Amino acid sequence: MNKNSPSSPGSLAGVRILDMATVLAAPMGATLCADHGAEVVKLELPDGSDALRTLQPVKDGMALWWKIANRGKRGITLDVRKPRGREIFLSMLPHFDVLVENFRTGTMDRWGLDIETLHHANPRLIVLRLTGFGQTGPYRERPGFARIFEAMSGFTNLTGAEGGSPLHSNFPVGDAVAGLFCAFSIAAEVARLRGNPQAKGAEVDLAATEALFRLLDPLPVEHEQLGQVRTPVGNCASYTAPSNMYRSADGIYFSLVASSDAIFVRLCHAIGQPEWAEDARFKTNPSRVVNVRELDAGLAAWFAAHDYANIAPTLEASSIPFSKIYTIADIEQDAHYLARNAIVRLADPDYGTLPAPCIVPRIVGRDMPIPRTGPSVGEHNAEVYAQHGIDAFELARLREAKVI
Secondary structure (H helix, E strand, O other): OOOOOOEOOOOOOOOEEEEOOOOOHHHHHHHHHHHOOOEEEEEEOOOOOOHHHOOOOEEOOEEHHHHHHOOOEEEEEOOOOOHHHHHHHHHHHHHOOEEEEOOOOOHHHHOOOOHHHHHHHOOOOEEEEEEOOOOOOOOOOOOOOHHHHHHHHOOHHHOOOOOOOOOOOOOOHHHHHHHHHHHHHHHHHHHHHHOOOOOOOEEEEEEHHHHHHHOOOHHHHHHHHHOOOOOOEOEOOOOOOOEEEEEOOOOOEEEEEOOOHHHHHHHHHHOOOHHHHHOOOOOOHHHHHHOHHHHHHHHHHHHHOOOHHHHHHHHHHOOOOEEEOOOHHHHHHOHHHHHOOOEEEEEEOOOEEEEEEOOOOOOOOOEOOOOEOOOOOOOOHHHHHHHOOOOHHHHHHHHHOOOO
16 A cells, blocks of 8 residues: 555444454454444454354464454454343443344344344444345245355356366355445445434345345346356356466466457467457357357467466467466465555564455555454453443453353
8 A cells, every 4th residue: 555645544434333243254244344444343252152263274273364354343252142241232232333243033033132122222223134045035044154155146056167066166255245245235324324314223134145146147137038047167158258267388277368359359369360360250259159169279279388488478468368377375476466565464462463455445545554453352341341331340240250
């Protein structure tokens, strides 16, 4: 980021979020809001049993993913299932704008924290409920994880080799997408309330499966209008060509997309095959899609005969969109990532600093303060509860009763 730019507290400065969600999707949404200035308090059970605290990577008994995923938050403990815990929780709600939870549908109701009770405590409260399948429907009480959302949304059915098994990514994409929708939902509701001081709060019903399905715009219409069910086609694309992953002579994998007619013409000339641009099989994108096997066979053969060190400048000179398949080691060394400071250092009490992705998006002309890593279990109990009128003596009693 530009060190000469004035620092900004962020567009969501002044928004107060109580994040009582677990693991990744909903907490990620709250974290994205914290990146842009929201004040986020992370509420956990006193035993620190959030599953993200035990997911790899773990070093020295400390969950590194937790530290990054919950960056920029203060941490408290509270067992809202206990009468005193519920009482404290409700007394805190008037001081927050947003409550984020991701318990199975009906769980909060069973704890005596139904939506009517929450809005009685704070009529303007935005209650963001992120579940696998939503608050209604026959699957509303089902448990779910990212791979379940990915499978049911139709997303996983688009991955894998043609004729082979669909594939999951080695990352919970479903959680990340739901987290993005979570942050968007919070920002949208905050904008609504800011525009009308008399407006009431809202219950936001965010289903992770629907969040992923929302990304897949063409699937319903192509099925209804064309009778097509999109299936895995490997690294190829069934809607545009050429768009595939190729391998150089020295074993480097890279992706290339030349789907527009103009780019395809440039590609043909760059690799010494200008006649392909006039070939009726390849002249337009629809014809290239129909004849993609022949086209890809020719491209794959050309790339397989050349080292990547020769391929890259050839494609670059002709403005062909392409990229080597990066590992994190590649990202850390890439000139563009370095120029944009895309990896930032988060202050951390255990390791000094830890690397993490930068704040996204950037606001031109302003720098965003770099957050610290996620809190340890109950790290800010004294600080946060003091703001709500609970003194050290009462904290000790609550701790002894395992309420905090």
